[in-house]
Every structure is written in C-alpha cells, then in structure tokens.
Amino acid sequence: MTEKDPLLTEVEVLRKRMTKVALEKGLASAESVKISQELDALLNEIQKQRTN
Numbered sequence: 001m002t003e004k005d006p007l008l009t010e011v012e013v014l015r016k017r018m019t020k021v022a023l024e025k026g027l028a029s030a031e032s033v034k035i036s037q038e039l040d041a042l043l044n045e046i047q048k049q050r051t052n
Helices: 006-023 031-049
Strands: none
Touching: 006 031
C-alpha cells in the first residue's frame, strides 16, 4: 500500500470545505473566494513540483 501525498490530501480537504462554504454562503462570498485562492495556490505548487 502506498501513502497518499499529503498535498493531495490537503486538496481534498480544501475542496470539501470550499463546496460546503459555497453552498451555505454562496460562491462569491469572501470565505469561498479565500478558500478557492488557497486551493489554487496549492494546485499550482503541486503542478510546479511535478514539472521539476
């Protein structure tokens, strides 16, 4: 069994949190946008690691 990359686990956590917040407060809420930006930064970091 292989261990899951901690960054991918974090992506899953952020996606779930963003979905919950977006459903409760709306996609354009400040909290949804903040989580989306965190998720974007994390995905960019993963992409950067994979291309190096």
